[in-house]
Amino acid sequence: MADKITVGHVHMSGCTGCLVSLADNYGGLLTILDKYADLVYGLTLADVRHIPKMDVALVEGSVCIQDKISVQEIKETREKAAIVVAVGGCACYGNITRFTRGGQQNQPQHESYLPVGDLIKVDVYIPGCAPCPQLIRNVCVMAYLLLKGNKDQQELAKKYLTPLMQLADRGTEACGCDLMYDVVNQGLCMGCGSCAAACPVRAITHEYGKPNVNREMCIKCGACYAQCPRAFFNFDVIPEFEGIMDAIDAALK
Amino acid sequence: MAGELGKYKLCVSARSSDKAILRKAQDGGIVTQLFKFALEEGIIDGAIVAGPGDEPWRPRPFIATTVEELMTASGTKYNISPQVSWIKEATRSYGLDKIGIVGTPCQMQAVRKGQLYPVGLRDVPDKIKLAIGIFCMENFSYQSVKQLVEDHAAMKLDAVKKMEIGKGKFWVYGQRGQVVQLPLKVTHKYEQPGCHVCLDYVANLADVSTGSVGSPDGWSTVFVRTKNGDDIWSKAIAAGCFETKPIEQVKPGLELVTKLATEKISKNQKTVEERAKFGVNKGLRNPYLGPK
Ligand SMILES: Cc1cc2nc3c(=O)[nH]c(=O)nc-3n(C[C@H](O)[C@H](O)[C@H](O)COP(=O)(O)OP(=O)(O)OC[C@H]3O[C@@H](n4cnc5c(N)ncnc54)[C@H](O)[C@@H]3O)c2cc1C
Ligand code: SF4
Ligand code: SF4
Ligand code: SF4
Numbered sequence: 067m068a069d070k071i072t073v074g075h076v077h078m079s080g081c082t083g084c085l086v087s088l089a090d091n092y093g094g095l096l097t098i099l100d101k102y103a104d105l106v107y108g109l110t111l112a113d114v115r116h117i118p119k120m121d122v123a124l125v126e127g128s129v130c131i132q133d134k135i136s137v138q139e140i141k142e143t144r145e146k147a148a149i150v151v152a153v154g155g156c157a158c159y160g161n162i163t164r165f166t167r168g169g170q171q172n173q174p175q176h177e178s179y180l181p182v183g184d185l186i187k188v189d190v191y192i193p194g195c196a197p198c199p200q201l202i203r204n205v206c207v208m209a210y211l212l213l214k215g216n217k218d219q220q221e222l223a224k225k226y227l228t229p230l231m232q233l234a235d236r237g238t239e240a241c242g243c244d245l246m247y248d249v250v251n252q253g254l255c256m257g258c259g260s261c262a263a264a265c266p267v268r269a270i271t272h273e274y275g276k277p278n279v280n281r282e283m284c285i286k287c288g289a290c291y292a293q294c295p296r297a298f299f300n301f302d303v304i305p306e307f308e309g310i311m312d313a314i315d316a317a318l319k
Numbered sequence: 320m321a322g323e324l325g326k327y328k329l330c331v332s333a334r335s336s337d338k339a340i341l342r343k344a345q346d347g348g349i350v351t352q353l354f355k356f357a358l359e360e361g362i363i364d365g366a367i368v369a370g371p372g373d374e375p376w377r378p379r380p381f382i383a384t385t386v387e388e389l390m391t392a393s394g395t396k397y398n399i400s401p402q403v404s405w406i407k408e409a410t411r412s413y414g415l416d417k418i419g420i421v422g423t424p425c426q427m428q429a430v431r432k433g434q435l436y437p438v439g440l441r442d443v444p445d446k447i448k449l450a451i452g453i454f455c456m457e458n459f460s461y462q463s464v465k466q467l468v469e470d471h472a473a474m475k476l477d478a479v480k481k482m483e484i485g486k487g488k489f490w491v492y493g494q495r496g497q498v499v500q501l502p503l504k505v506t507h508k509y510e511q512p513g514c515h516v517c518l519d520y521v522a523n524l525a526d527v528s529t530g531s532v533g534s535p536d537g538w539s540t541v542f543v544r545t546k547n548g549d550d551i552w553s554k555a556i557a558a559g560c561f562e563t564k565p566i567e568q569v570k571p572g573l574e575l576v577t578k579l580a581t582e583k584i585s586k587n588q589k590t591v592e593e594r595a596k597f598g599v600n601k602g603l604r605n606p607y608l609g610p611k
Contacts, residue, residue: 264439275399
């Protein structure tokens with residue numbers, strides 16, 4: 067194996083659920099830290115005060131624009147990291163922080179929270195609340211292959227990461243409504259049910275095979291649309307599932 | 320081998336050797352038989368099947384953990400059963416560690432996307448132990464099936480014993496023995512719109528996929544695709560679950576499967592391209608190019 071990549075966890079306004087999801091890879095996480103990545107920054111995890119230069123920044127949480135330090139840190143993250151990954155619904159889309167209006171103890175003036183992509187360019191999205199440990203794992207392995215792998219591995223990593231980069235490019239708003247706007251209204255829904263399976267708050271049911279979103283329940287995490295095969299389905303990657311899954315398993319042994 | 324028929328290790332014509340399964344099955348009872356074997360051997364501890372729903376011929380995804388439950392789901396319902404909607408719940412409310420799932424080619428695509436990009440499918444990717452795909456030219460909404468059966472075939476839905484698409488016709492068999500056939504020309508307008516951009520006919524991403532096309536009546540064409548599928552299929556054969564014939568020795572054989580797959584994919588590929596210039600300098604989304 068070639069040398070390791072450097073990774074940092076940047077904590078904005080999130081509940082630490084994303085970090086817990088990363089940790090929920092258990093042995094897999096230890097293998098990643100052992101063989102592929104050095105953790106160079108992370109509250110409670112690495113004893114470093116200032117954001118260092120790093121290959122990959124995993125950003126959790128949205129940014130409170132009334133909190134000067136957060137704003138400064140997110141800008142610094144962009145300067146210092148080669149690849150910025152928004153991990154989880156809050157970083158990607160605001161998620162439940164979209165509903166905050168301030169007035170809370172002990173910083174009542176902290177009332178405006180923006181997805182990271184509204185302040186800096188984000189390279190890769192991992193939506194969901196909490197984001198899925200296995201997707202975080204896959205992205206970490208692919209980021210490693212992209213930066214340190216041989217030519218074939220780099221090619222694969224690029225193809226794998228492309229739709230997650232396109233999601234980052236698509237914007238900072240997500241809602242169960244996306245299933246209507248961008249799938250059903252576009253004549254693309256085929257009734258697989260992936261959206262309902264993905265929803266963390268069970269806001270989606272199927273009526274005669276098509277999704278029905280209870281919008282009062284939707285927390286705007288973006289998992290449903292990203293999971294939908296008619297949001298994206300990349301024929302240059304998914305049909306190779308057997309080989310790719312074996313390779314990821316082998317890498318984490 | 321790849322192409323229209325996808326990668327596969329083995330293709331045969333087969334039917335279940337269990338008379339009780341064959342009596343209720345749509346074709347050769349491959350799906351029910353293979354799940355039964357996998358359940359009994361502990362390869363899976365439950366399977367997401369399309370079981371009976373709230374109205375006649377309306378399916379709903381249903382988690383079968385016993386052979387009796389599996390049997391209630393056999394036979395094809397020509398309308399949507401959102402199979403994947405239960406895939407995470409199966410590992411939670413039902414506590415399954417080894418899941419079986421049957422579905423159309425698009426649902427197999429959803430399962431594999433879910434394994435490689437598990438955005439909202441925590442701990443699901445490694446628990447899918449047998450994904451059986453069924454061939455599919457198109458699907459219908461429930462209301463479409465209702466209109467086809469009640470308005471065009473003039474039968475009551477709850478008096479129907481079996482429906483089938485084959486030999487260029489939509490067949491409706493009544494409980495009392497009556498048979499009505501509709502030309503496919505009539506059914507086309509009722510198809511689910513999302514099917515018109517579908518680029519898979521024989522469930523290329525399943526572990527094992529099966530359908531009637533290519534094999535004689537009462538038999539099924541079976542593709543064994545993945546290492547995992549191959550492993551389960553060979554054990555089932557060794558246990559005497561299936562009678563098989565080489566696909567080269569049955570009529571109409573793979574030639575017809577290839578022809579239909581090619582027709583479907585090239586027609587829908589064309590639709591995908593036409594969608595790009597659907598409006599005036601404005602097009603419709605193409606999911607194969609990305610999420611934008
Ligand atoms: C919409 C649709 C279109 C089809 N089109 C073709 C075709 O063009 N050519 C072809 O050869 N075969 C087609 N088939 C497949 C064929 O009708 C049989 O389902 C297949 O051969 C399996 O039969 P069997 O005897 O092995 O399975 P059985 O033992 O009878 O079991 C059938 C299984 O299919 C599941 N099932 C039934 N309805 C659905 C549904 N709507 N969605 C998901 N799962 C379901 C049931 O849960 C059951 O487990 C189609 C099936 C469907 C649902
Ligand atoms: S995930 Fe499946 S059911 Fe949900 S919108 Fe997408 S295609 Fe339709
Ligand atoms: S409907 Fe559910 S999955 Fe979709 S954005 Fe809302 S909360 Fe997230
Ligand atoms: S034609 Fe394609 S999209 Fe439609 S139900 Fe069949 S497999 Fe799914």
